Amino acid sequence: MRLCSSAVPLALLVLVTAAVARAQPPPCQTLVRRIELAADPPVLPELCISAGLSTTLLFDQALALDAVELEDRERFERVESTHSLLVLIPSEKLVPGERLRLTVRFTEAGTPASATFVLVVHRGQAERQVEVFRPRSPGSCQAELQLKAAELQSCLEQRALPPPRVEAQASLAGLLMDGVLDGKGITSVNVTSQSIALPPAESFEVQRVFLHRSRSRLVVEVQVKNGDSASPWTAAGAVLLGPPGERLEPFWVLQGTPLGPGEVGTVWVEARASSKGPIGPYTLELWDENKAHTFILKGLKVP
Numbered sequence: 001m002r003l004c005s006s007a008v009p010l011a012l013l014v015l016v017t018a019a020v021a022r023a024q025p026p027p028c029q030t031l032v033r034r035i036e037l038a039a040d041p042p043v044l045p046e047l048c049i050s051a052g053l054s055t056t057l058l059f060d061q062a063l064a065l066d067a068v069e070l071e072d073r074e075r076f077e078r079v080e081s082t083h084s085l086l087v088l089i090p091s092e093k094l095v096p097g098e099r100l101r102l103t104v105r106f107t108e109a110g111t112p113a114s115a116t117f118v119l120v121v122h123r124g125q126a127e128r129q130v131e132v133f134r135p136r137s138p139g140s141c142q143a144e145l146q147l148k149a150a151e152l153q154s155c156l157e158q159r160a161l162p163p164p165r166v167e168a169q170a171s172l173a174g175l176l177m178d179g180v181l182d183g184k185g186i187t188s189v190n191v192t193s194q195s196i197a198l199p200p201a202e203s204f205e206v207q208r209v210f211l212h213r214s215r216s217r218l219v220v221e222v223q224v225k226n227g228d229s230a231s232p233w234t235a236a237g238a239v240l241l242g243p244p245g246e247r248l249e250p251f252w253v254l255q256g257t258p259l260g261p262g263e264v265g266t267v268w269v270e271a272r273a274s275s276k277g278p279i280g281p282y283t284l285e286l287w288d289e290n291k292a293h294t295f296i297l298k299g300l301k302v303p
Contacts, residue, residue, distance in 0.1 A: 055127055
């Protein structure tokens with residue numbers, strides 16, 4: 001009989017310990033938690049909350065206005081919902097071990113239309129940031145793919161455009177055009193002469209030609225008068241043709257403003273210098289858009 005009586009308190013101790021263990025809520029996640037919603041979840045996701053500690057839910061889609069249903073909302077210090085963000089701060093009125101139900105609804109059509117969570121109250125522990133992702137509808141995915149395709153096409157078109165003015169100003173030709181750099185520090189030669197002439201059929205008059213050269217760059221500076229009495233002219237492209245087989249594609253073709261009828265202006269053409277010694281002679285071909293008006297300078301010998 002004594003043996004049996006001593007076993008009873010032991011059994012009671014085991015039962016009480018098990019009951020206390022069952023009453024303790026599961027441990028909380030300390031890192032950022034990610035939850036993927038399902039259309040019909042078998043178990044509702046549980047979130048740890050604690051008095052005085054904020055729990056922020058970040059949704060990947062917008063929440064409907066006034067669409068937050070929170071059990072015992074009056075026992076929370078703060079419940080704020082903005083677009084796709086929900087912040088919860090429980091008060092001291094909540095007791096560890098309590099379980100409360102939270103439901104939100106989404107603005108965009110899809111499945112699930114709402115999401116429900118179970119808030120489990122802890123003492124001194126809370127999940128501070130929870131990221132919630134909702135499955136996207138086929139129509140939403142298709143729209144996003146179309147948007148990405150449009151952005152990609154825009155990027156490809158931007159890459160095909162001529163370099164922006166800000167980049168061009170950093171070139172040797174741009175520095176010369178803006179007057180930041182003069183002939184000092186580079187080799188500059190005035191090669192204007194009777195030997196450089198335009199074909200009689202062209203309506204351009206070349207007034208001055210300078211060649212500027214640094215260690216690796218070559219700039220042809222041409223002052224030209226537009227003899228066309230009706231159409232303005234803007235340089236759009238150029239090429240430097242050297243000895244047989246040598247063709248220099250310019251980095252930049254710069255011009256301050258379009259050249260109106262009868263006006264005089266300057267065009268700068270920059271390319272890579274092919275050697276350290278004197279090179280050439282070169283022939284410069286310079287044209288406007290669609291090559292409607294083209295002129296040619298021959299006999300350019302680079303110092």
